[in-house]
Amino acid sequence: VVIGGDAGGMAAASQLRRLQPDAEIVVLEKGRWTSYSACGIPYLIGGQISALDHLVARTPEEFRAQRIDVRMQHEATAIDLDARTVEVHNLERGRTFALGFAQLHLATGATPRRPEVPGIDGPHVHAVQTLADAASLLADAEQNRPQRVCVIGVGYIGLELAESFLMRGAEVTVVDRAAHAMASLDADMGALVAQAMRRHGITMRLEESVMGIDHAAVTTNEREIPADLVILGTGVRPNTTMLGECGIPLGSTGGVVVDRRQQTSIPGVFAAGDCCESRHLVSGKPVNVALGTYANKQGRVAGINMGGGYATFPGVAGTAVTKLCATEIGRTGLNESEASAAGFEYVSAKIDATTWAGYLDGPPITVKMLAERRTGRVLGAQIVGGSGAAKRIDVVATALAARMTADDVAALDLGYAPPFSTVWDPVAVAARQLLGRLTEGGASR
Amino acid sequence: VVIGGDAGGMAAASQLRRLQPDAEIVVLEKGRWTSYSACGIPYLIGGQISALDHLVARTPEEFRAQRIDVRMQHEATAIDLDARTVEVHNLERGRTFALGFAQLHLATGATPRRPEVPGIDGPHVHAVQTLADAASLLADAEQNRPQRVCVIGVGYIGLELAESFLMRGAEVTVVDRAAHAMASLDADMGALVAQAMRRHGITMRLEESVMGIDHAAVTTNEREIPADLVILGTGVRPNTTMLGECGIPLGSTGGVVVDRRQQTSIPGVFAAGDCCESRHLVSGKPVNVALGTYANKQGRVAGINMGGGYATFPGVAGTAVTKLCATEIGRTGLNESEASAAGFEYVSAKIDATTWAGYLDGPPITVKMLAERRTGRVLGAQIVGGSGAAKRIDVVATALAARMTADDVAALDLGYAPPFSTVWDPVAVAARQLLGRLTEGGASR
Numbered sequence: 001v002v003i004g005g006d007a008g009g010m011a012a013a014s015q016l017r018r019l020q021p022d023a024e025i026v027v028l029e030k031g032r033w034t035s036y037s038a039c040g041i042p043y044l045i046g047g048q049i050s051a052l053d054h055l056v057a058r059t060p061e062e063f064r065a066q067r068i069d070v071r072m073q074h075e076a077t078a079i080d081l082d083a084r085t086v087e088v089h090n091l092e093r094g095r096t097f098a099l100g101f102a103q104l105h106l107a108t109g110a111t112p113r114r115p116e117v118p119g120i121d122g123p124h125v126h127a128v129q130t131l132a133d134a135a136s137l138l139a140d141a142e143q144n145r146p147q148r149v150c151v152i153g154v155g156y157i158g159l160e161l162a163e164s165f166l167m168r169g170a171e172v173t174v175v176d177r178a179a180h181a182m183a184s185l186d187a188d189m190g191a192l193v194a195q196a197m198r199r200h201g202i203t204m205r206l207e208e209s210v211m212g213i214d215h216a217a218v219t220t221n222e223r224e225i226p227a228d229l230v231i232l233g234t235g236v237r238p239n240t241t242m243l244g245e246c247g248i249p250l251g252s253t254g255g256v257v258v259d260r261r262q263q264t265s266i267p268g269v270f271a272a273g274d275c276c277e278s279r280h281l282v283s284g285k286p287v288n289v290a291l292g293t294y295a296n297k298q299g300r301v302a303g304i305n306m307g308g309g310y311a312t313f314p315g316v317a318g319t320a321v322t323k324l325c326a327t328e329i330g331r332t333g334l335n336e337s338e339a340s341a342a343g344f345e346y347v348s349a350k351i352d353a354t355t356w357a358g359y360l361d362g363p364p365i366t367v368k369m370l371a372e373r374r375t376g377r378v379l380g381a382q383i384v385g386g387s388g389a390a391k392r393i394d395v396v397a398t399a400l401a402a403r404m405t406a407d408d409v410a411a412l413d414l415g416y417a418p419p420f421s422t423v424w425d426p427v428a429v430a431a432r433q434l435l436g437r438l439t440e441g442g443a444s445r
Numbered sequence: 446v447v448i449g450g451d452a453g454g455m456a457a458a459s460q461l462r463r464l465q466p467d468a469e470i471v472v473l474e475k476g477r478w479t480s481y482s483a484c485g486i487p488y489l490i491g492g493q494i495s496a497l498d499h500l501v502a503r504t505p506e507e508f509r510a511q512r513i514d515v516r517m518q519h520e521a522t523a524i525d526l527d528a529r530t531v532e533v534h535n536l537e538r539g540r541t542f543a544l545g546f547a548q549l550h551l552a553t554g555a556t557p558r559r560p561e562v563p564g565i566d567g568p569h570v571h572a573v574q575t576l577a578d579a580a581s582l583l584a585d586a587e588q589n590r591p592q593r594v595c596v597i598g599v600g601y602i603g604l605e606l607a608e609s610f611l612m613r614g615a616e617v618t619v620v621d622r623a624a625h626a627m628a629s630l631d632a633d634m635g636a637l638v639a640q641a642m643r644r645h646g647i648t649m650r651l652e653e654s655v656m657g658i659d660h661a662a663v664t665t666n667e668r669e670i671p672a673d674l675v676i677l678g679t680g681v682r683p684n685t686t687m688l689g690e691c692g693i694p695l696g697s698t699g700g701v702v703v704d705r706r707q708q709t710s711i712p713g714v715f716a717a718g719d720c721c722e723s724r725h726l727v728s729g730k731p732v733n734v735a736l737g738t739y740a741n742k743q744g745r746v747a748g749i750n751m752g753g754g755y756a757t758f759p760g761v762a763g764t765a766v767t768k769l770c771a772t773e774i775g776r777t778g779l780n781e782s783e784a785s786a787a788g789f790e791y792v793s794a795k796i797d798a799t800t801w802a803g804y805l806d807g808p809p810i811t812v813k814m815l816a817e818r819r820t821g822r823v824l825g826a827q828i829v830g831g832s833g834a835a836k837r838i839d840v841v842a843t844a845l846a847a848r849m850t851a852d853d854v855a856a857l858d859l860g861y862a863p864p865f866s867t868v869w870d871p872v873a874v875a876a877r878q879l880l881g882r883l884t885e886g887g888a889s890r
Contacts, residue, residue: 037804296869320861397859413726416738417766
């Protein structure tokens, strides 16, 4: 039995079917779609994708053709680990039944955090996590053509939906309690993102708290912001309340605890995706990161192991990329506060360069990199820049997996040609600068 | 004394000056420019750069302001290693003198290979290596407005100059003795480049040998190709004849042999750039690769060591990127013939994907990857594709430096967002496919 029909669930079901042609596989999905790209929702809203269906990688019918018994609008309401049964509620017919399992796979996903303020449940207030959320937001945007949109919280989804509504021609205001945009970046790099947001015409209201929402405005502790439509970009939490109540071990992050084969401590019970924890490759700590690529990869690993094979998920480096119009953002590993929290004594360097040759009008790029002081081991990096900036973070993500030092990264043989890079790639320049800091006698943090 | 005023020489001179404010530094440059981007020449010819000066990173005057005694149009004609003097010919005044040195740095660069065929020295036949060559080619292109251009040899420079003349509106024909374009790629990947070249309107004449050139045509063993202007893209060889004659040890590649500090076996004599050998990180063999980024990095290393510091150049992975209009090309490590020559038993995998999400019209990308059969160690990769394809090679270049296996690369946490990548980055998909091949019982090569 697989609970959840999106990436983390269906990748597992597909692998299991591949390895065990005769296994009976039942997937319970409380919604109306399987295997969709939630990450693509901003581009649906922005108009770059013409129809919601384009975000669906595979339909229930396609899975059924592989003899995977996908039951839509079926919600798992409880798990009895002793009896090894799942209590299932058929949302369409309103009846409840029990389903036995030999192996169970949990892919219950995540739920948007909703600040507890008056008016948060208004029909024009949208949290965007599922394809059903997307359908509702798209309908609101198309029917009511909002002129003023307020985005609460500047994380990845907030940033991307701000872009979507800019593309729809709306005035966009962003509110965040934090002093800088993008909590996953350091303040100095977040400031570059905020600058870009302002440059693209977004009104920024940082260090303001939302006190209430009504049909025409969002009220903060500082002002009233006129808004016909409100987006919640305030993050998600793993959807594990029921799982915890039924005895599935949860970790400090609230996610399901799994080993490197994606198995929980309960034999035959696996988990993948937004609902479970991962090990951070640099800090070694458990983290809960809701990202489609992890759900896919973890689901695949769980499915192979459920099918009697052997596969492992080694952990996450915390790599993420996104963009706002022409501004690209990438990050991996630990930022300053994460490095401190993990107990690293670190040094950092930040450089400004161009993503390709200046004489070909290469756009600007800023690269910040952290390394452990004693060993020179690279701990993480953050990038903000123009075209070609974001995916350069992959070099650092690879370096983190290999536990490379700043010296190693400075020496890398990275691709050079004037339309693609400067003679020294900006990532290598940052590493070289970091190397200088590491050998200085100066103070570190 | 530094012989050669381009990247490999001037990077060394600058580092030496930084470390030793009082050292007497003389640079001998036989041409009229210092520190220029030869790699940028195609973009000057193509019109993306408006003036030749934009390719000059630093002028002789700028170096002189740092008390580096740059002598233009001065050619080193001999070296006496016992007397520790260089024989210098002043090309402007026609006189010769001797210059003593405590330390000598060789950065004599490379010379284009010129096939020995009648007419090769015609005024409309251009080899493109120095800025003087670029000035001559640009003058020919602007004054004579050639309608039909023939490029002999499809390497990086041939490909890039073919693009330049397409942009100038000329008809371009390419001739190569080889059966496929780009000798640094395998035949199957080179075929993708040839396809792209045809798609962009270039006439391809592969497996044809040039027999002669006159003012109106290039004659091959198969046909006569009308041509007002001819480009030699037939590669370069290290400019080391005089060095070898004077007792500087040369290797099997014809390049100067250096250690990891860029020092020759003669104390106090260093070398950097196109004239010297590098160690290949994967094969362990000496190679001679003429690429501006290596010249720069090796020059910096030589300069630091000449200045009493400690720096090393770890070797090259053979990374290169280029493009033809919208088609991007990247390669690193060993291709199939190089892997065989180095004695590796290898398996390969090739995958087709898109550089970003298909539902956002991500352009196609083909990634080919090789790994050693017994260990799974990645040996190299080749990429051909649309926007975002080429620089993905950097992930593999980083993996090569870390001696990663296909398993390691498949597990990398690479940046994912729909405008930047598919859920599994194409590089990871290729590694995963390779992993499948490695665990198959099938035949390997």
